[in-house]
Amino acid sequence: xxxxxxxxxxxxxxxDAQWHRLNPLLPPPxxxxxxxxDDREVLNGILYVLVTGCGWEYLPHDIGASYQTCHRRLLExxxxxxxxxxxxxxxxxxxxxxKLNLPNAYHDASVVKxxxxxxxxxxxxxxxxxxxxxxxxxxxxxASRLTLR
Numbered sequence: 663x664x665x666x667x668x669x670x671x672x673x674x675x676x677x678d679a680q681w682h683r684l685n686p687l688l689p690p691p692x693x694x695x696x697x698x699x700d701d702r703e704v705l706n707g708i709l710y711v712l713v714t715g716c717g718w719e720y721l722p723h724d725i726g727a728s729y730q731t732c733h734r735r736l737l738e739x740x741x742x743x744x745x746x747x748x749x750x751x752x753x754x755x756x757x758x759x760x761k762l763n764l765p766n767a768y769h770d771a772s773v774v775k776x777x778x779x780x781x782x783x784x785x786x787x788x789x790x791x792x793x794x795x796x797x798x799x800x801x802x803x804x805a806s807r808l809t810l811r
Contacts, residue, residue: 669724674713675706687748699727699735707732 676684681702691698703726710725711718711732721729739745756762 669726672706672710672722672725674709676702676709681705683752684748687744687751689742689744699731703727704732704735708736 684705685701688701707721707725707727707729710716711721711729718729718733721732725732727735753762
């Protein structure tokens with residue numbers, strides 16, 4: 663029986679301390695069915711893609727999980743809100759240690775659309791079915807049908 667040599671570490675890999683901190687926060691494996699890929703290798707694969715910006719199919723082959731598994735697990739963790747739970751736990755720990763300074767926290771303005779100048783009034787009167795900026799085409803068509811009867 664041959665044993666595989668440990669793979670080379672990437673800069674995005676979790677350290678042992680990080681892994682021991684995150685492991686309890688991950689969902690437990692299912693008690694039935696096929697055995698899951700190693701959670702640490704999956705996280706390392708996810709982090710590699712997110713840090714380097716490469717496509718999933720370019721995930722290095724020596725990482726112990728396929729790119730399909732890493733991508734599927736990323737989506738599963740998003741769906742199950744695992745990332746939010748991890749962030750909350752890490753923020754609680756940082757606050758407990760006095761390392762969190764919320765009065766100096768700022769919202770990143772790059773994700774908020776900047777309005778230039780004063781808002782102009784809509785040319786469409788407010789009492790029509792077309793005035794709603796979030797109205798869909800079907801809502802507008804339905805409003806026009808109701809007014810035509």
